[in-house]
Amino acid sequence: xxxxVPDRRNSILDAxxxxxxRAGVRGLRVEELAAEAGVSxxxxxxxFGDRAGLLRxxxxxxxxxxxxxxxxxxxxxxxxxxxxxxLLELQDTDEVRVNSTAWGELRATAVFDDDLxxxxxASTKVWVDEIAAAITRAQRAGxxxxxxxxxxxxxxxxxxxxxxxxxxxxxxxxxxRARRLLRGAIAAELD
Amino acid sequence: xxxxVPDRRNSILDAxxxxxxRAGVRGLRVEELAAEAGVSxxxxxxxFGDRAGLLRxxxxxxxxxxxxxxxxxxxxxxxxxxxxxxLLELQDTDEVRVNSTAWGELRATAVFDDDLxxxxxASTKVWVDEIAAAITRAQRAGxxxxxxxxxxxxxxxxxxxxxxxxxxxxxxxxxxRARRLLRGAIAAELD
Numbered sequence: 445x446x447x448x449v450p451d452r453r454n455s456i457l458d459a460x461x462x463x464x465x466r467a468g469v470r471g472l473r474v475e476e477l478a479a480e481a482g483v484s485x486x487x488x489x490x491x492f493g494d495r496a497g498l499l500r501x502x503x504x505x506x507x508x509x510x511x512x513x514x515x516x517x518x519x520x521x522x523x524x525x526x527x528x529x530x531l532l533e534l535q536d537t538d539e540v541r542v543n544s545t546a547w548g549e550l551r552a553t554a555v556f557d558d559d560l561x562x563x564x565x566a567s568t569k570v571w572v573d574e575i576a577a578a579i580t581r582a583q584r585a586g587x588x589x590x591x592x593x594x595x596x597x598x599x600x601x602x603x604x605x606x607x608x609x610x611x612x613x614x615x616x617x618x619x620x621r622a623r624r625l626l627r628g629a630i631a632a633e634l635d
Numbered sequence: 636x637x638x639x640v641p642d643r644r645n646s647i648l649d650a651x652x653x654x655x656x657r658a659g660v661r662g663l664r665v666e667e668l669a670a671e672a673g674v675s676x677x678x679x680x681x682x683f684g685d686r687a688g689l690l691r692x693x694x695x696x697x698x699x700x701x702x703x704x705x706x707x708x709x710x711x712x713x714x715x716x717x718x719x720x721x722l723l724e725l726q727d728t729d730e731v732r733v734n735s736t737a738w739g740e741l742r743a744t745a746v747f748d749d750d751l752x753x754x755x756x757a758s759t760k761v762w763v764d765e766i767a768a769a770i771t772r773a774q775r776a777g778x779x780x781x782x783x784x785x786x787x788x789x790x791x792x793x794x795x796x797x798x799x800x801x802x803x804x805x806x807x808x809x810x811x812r813a814r815r816l817l818r819g820a821i822a823a824e825l826d
Contacts, residue, residue, distance in 0.1 A: 468747050470661055545746055552743030554805040555736055556659050561806040568807045599808070600816045604791070607798030614745040615752040616759045617790070625791045632823040 453491050456481045457505035460498060465545040469499070469553045499550065500563040506547050507567050513539060523587035526578045527630050533605050534612065534623050544609050551606070572598045579634065588634045597633050604629055644682050647672045648696035651689060656736040660690070660744045690741065691754040697738050698758050704730060714778035717769045718821050724796050725803065725814050735800045742797070763789045770825065779825045788824050795820055 459481035463472050474495070478485045492498040513532055519525055533544060554560035576598035582588040608626055611617035650672035654663050665686070669676045683689040704723055710716055724735060745751035767789035773779040799817055802808035 468744075548746060549743060551801055551805055552740060555739060555801070564805055565807040568802070596816060596819070599812070600795070600820055603798035603802055603808075603813075603816070604795045604820075605798070606801060607794035607796070610742055610746075610797060610801075611759070611794055614742055614755055616756040617794075621790070622794075625787060625794070628787070629791055629795075629820070629824070633820070 452483070452487070454505070456483060456488060456491060457502055458509075460502045461506060461509065461546045462542060464502065464549050465542040468549050472499075474498075496559045499553075499560060502546070503550055503560070503563050503567045506543055506550070507570050509539070509543050510571070513537075521587065522578065522582035522585045523634065526575065526582055526588070526634065527627065529575060529578055530601055530605055530626060530630065531623060533609060534619060534626060536619050541613070545613055548606070548610055548613060568602075572602050575602055582634070592634055601626075601630060601633060643674070643678070645696070647674060647679060647682060648693055649700075651693045652697060652700065652737045653733060655693065655740050656733040659740050663690075665689075687750045690744075690751060693737070694741055694751070694754050694758045697734055697741070698761050700730070700734050701762070712778065713769065713773035713776045714825065717766065717773055717779070717825065718818065720766060720769055721792055721796055721817060721821065722814060724800060725810060725817060727810050732804070736804055739797070739801055739804060759793075763793050766793055773825070783825055792817075792821060792824060 456477070460472060460477055463477055463480050467476075472495075474485050474488050477498075478488055481488075488498070492501055510533070519528065533540065550560065551564060554564040572595075576594040579588055579592065579594040579597055583590065583592060583594065605626065608617065608622040612619050612622045647668070651663060651668055654668055654671050658667075663686075665676050665679050668689075669679055672679075679689070683692055701724070710719065724731065741751065742755060745755040763786075767785040770779055770783065770785040770788055774781065774783060774785065796817065799808065799813040803810050803813045
């Protein structure tokens with residue numbers, strides 16, 4: 445079977461997420477990435493241009509990967525769906541751990557690297573908008589208070605997920621506690 | 636006037652916080668720190684041993700620095716005091732920006748550096764315990780709901796501060812919005 449260009453781009457980006465999750469953004473050297481992805485350095489430059497271009501596409505790719513574990517068929521209760529979407533980011537699976545570690549590392553790097561700020565803000569907005577849409581659906585179904593502003597609640601709850609995820613991944617909080625606190629915050633914000 | 640040893644240690648640690656906030660943990664080289672602090676490299680090794688020892692003491696020092704802007708005389712309303720203590724971490728002053736940037740960077744580094752995990756957890760606990768104590772005082776004064784569990788609310792609200800602070804410092808959210816969302820979350824959690 446032929447390996448298509450999108451497949452090859454995706455497998456390079458999967459490898460980039462793994463390298464960042466293992467060694468940080470500083471550890472992402474084109475040579476190491478080529479070895480991890482099993483491709484030539486030339487092919488990486490061909491697809492992504494410079495390192496900044498690679499990091500930008502990696503941020504988008506992390507969002508796409510997250511979509512693969514969050515975008516399952518919505519359950520019948522739209523309020524529960526909001527909770528499900530947020531809690532999926534706090535799971536002890538390799539997939540979530542790798543994705544969240546790489547996402548946190550890219551966020552931390554954006555504090556120092558101006559080139560990453562705009563793509564980070566754009567990728568964050570995609571996620572926040574998805575949660576806001578889920579809250580709006582739950583509100584229309586009557587299972588979220590009418591006083592809640594979906595855009596603000598989504599901004600707040602996703603920032604909380606990031607804060608809790610960092611505590612979990614850096615060993616300051618158990619995953620069980622992070623999940624319990626998030627559930628409580630969702631109830632406090634939406635009910 | 637004689638410069639005392641604690642003064643000199645503190646000025647080295649202040650310099651370490653500034654270097655980390657400017658260049659990240661990776662930018663913290665003993666040579667650069669010596670230049671920033673205006674001391675010899677030998678003195679840094681003398682006071683802190685290796686780089687891991689320096690990073691551990693820097694984490695504690697960030698907490699001490701935060702105490703200098705949070706530990707002002709408590710106002711008469713203990714519920715407002717909880718809000719004040721949390722909101723002080725989201726302020727556009729050089730002091731808070733430098734402190735929060737260095738703290739976020741050390742947290743991000745702890746995901747990859749096992750040596751930092753225990754000192755990070757210990758420093759985080761000091762801060763969370765301080766907020767939990769303020770919530771307990773407000774609860775005793777009757778201005779926080781009796782159903783609130785101070786330790787859990789403090790864990791949640793400080794993790795939220797970290798999430799919002801990262802969004803602000805990485806340019807994904809305005810400071811005004813971060814502060815407004817935090818105020819709303821405090822009300823939702825405590826009232």
